[in-house]
Amino acid sequence: MSAQSPTQNNANLFGSLWMVAAMAAFAIEDACVKAASVTLPIGQILILFGAGGALIFALLMRRNGTPLFVREAVSRPMCIRVFFEITGRLFYVLAISLIPLSAATVILQATPLVVVIGAALVFGESVGWRRWVAVFVGLAGVVVIIQPGAESFSVLSILAVIGMIGFAGRDLASRAAPASLGTLALGFYGFLAIVVAGALYALWQGVPFVQPRGVVLLQLAAATLAGVTAYACLMKAMRTGEVAAVTPFRYTRLLFGIGIGVMFFDEKLNAAMFLGAGLIVLSGLFILWHSKQR
Numbered sequence: 001m002s003a004q005s006p007t008q009n010n011a012n013l014f015g016s017l018w019m020v021a022a023m024a025a026f027a028i029e030d031a032c033v034k035a036a037s038v039t040l041p042i043g044q045i046l047i048l049f050g051a052g053g054a055l056i057f058a059l060l061m062r063r064n065g066t067p068l069f070v071r072e073a074v075s076r077p078m079c080i081r082v083f084f085e086i087t088g089r090l091f092y093v094l095a096i097s098l099i100p101l102s103a104a105t106v107i108l109q110a111t112p113l114v115v116v117i118g119a120a121l122v123f124g125e126s127v128g129w130r131r132w133v134a135v136f137v138g139l140a141g142v143v144v145i146i147q148p149g150a151e152s153f154s155v156l157s158i159l160a161v162i163g164m165i166g167f168a169g170r171d172l173a174s175r176a177a178p179a180s181l182g183t184l185a186l187g188f189y190g191f192l193a194i195v196v197a198g199a200l201y202a203l204w205q206g207v208p209f210v211q212p213r214g215v216v217l218l219q220l221a222a223a224t225l226a227g228v229t230a231y232a233c234l235m236k237a238m239r240t241g242e243v244a245a246v247t248p249f250r251y252t253r254l255l256f257g258i259g260i261g262v263m264f265f266d267e268k269l270n271a272a273m274f275l276g277a278g279l280i281v282l283s284g285l286f287i288l289w290h291s292k293q294r
Contacts, residue, residue: 012245018237019249025230027256030096030105031264032223037097039216041207046093046198048212052224053191061184072178073189081173085193088166090201095160100267105257106145106277107160112250112284113138114168122172134283141279144272183235187228247288251281 036045058068072078095104113135119125127135146157174186181189202209212220237246254277261267 011240012242015237015240015242015246016249018233018240019246020252022230022233022237023250023253024256025226025233026253027105027260029223029226029230030101030257031260032219032226033093034096034101034265036212036216036219036223037093040210040212040220041202041205042093042097043198043200043202043205043207044209044212045220046089046201047195048198048220049223049227050089050191050194050196050198052220053228054188054195056224056228057184057188057191061188064184066182066184068188070180070185072180073185075178077173077176077178078181078189081170081177082189082193082196084166084169084173085190086166086197086200088163088168088170089194090163090197091159091166092163095156095163098156099154099160100261101265102258102261102267102269103145103157103273104160104163105261106254106273106280107142107157108164108167109251109254109277109280109284110138110142111164111168111171112247112287113280114165115171116287118168118172123175131287134286138280138283141276141283143276144279145276147272183231187231190231191227248285251284254281 033045033049061068092104092108095107116127116131116135120127142161146161170190177186237249240246258269262269
């Protein structure tokens, strides 16, 4: 194997930094949404957050001369993507509002493992026995965190699992999305899907909206800006360095999420959390390493 050129090394370095920045922004978004959920109904949070993000992406699209609505937006892969986006966002926001942020963040890190399973079942990608073992080890880490059957088990943890599956489905559908839809368009439609998720949940919950004021308004604004920034940094990361070199830095979201949970929400960690997180991260890194070797 030939050594990498200095140019490629620099690209991987900057790509990794963009990825770390994206994960930090995602963690800030989660924290702001969790803080806002103390005062505002979940449906209202999703509607305002989604509308703010969609507006920002719409302005960026108009600046670039990109049409907001095109026929490809209602293609089958995009409809499937919207469905999974709604599922992932709704259940993950419910999770971070009801369970510790650190636990929800760790469970979310199993998303790439579910993507591997989906790629094998949906796209027929070849997955050797080593990667299958790694996938099941990582999923075992999720079970360790949830601890079904234990006295500390909370059925609310299932919300984070459903959210994680929704995000995995969204990522798989994105691979099949029409190539004519750029990252700005995907971001725009993704945030519109969040508005739909909020509207559906608001109708089901039947709780009156609250006028956001002061700190809560700042929390929503910060969540929206952090979400858009995270998306932009993520796209920049994936386009700057090699995927195998940049992707492992996704797991820095664990550090940010757990750190914020402990520092600002007074969350407590236990041995099961550390063990489960270790299994998920190690299995994910092994799958990335094995894919690169192949």
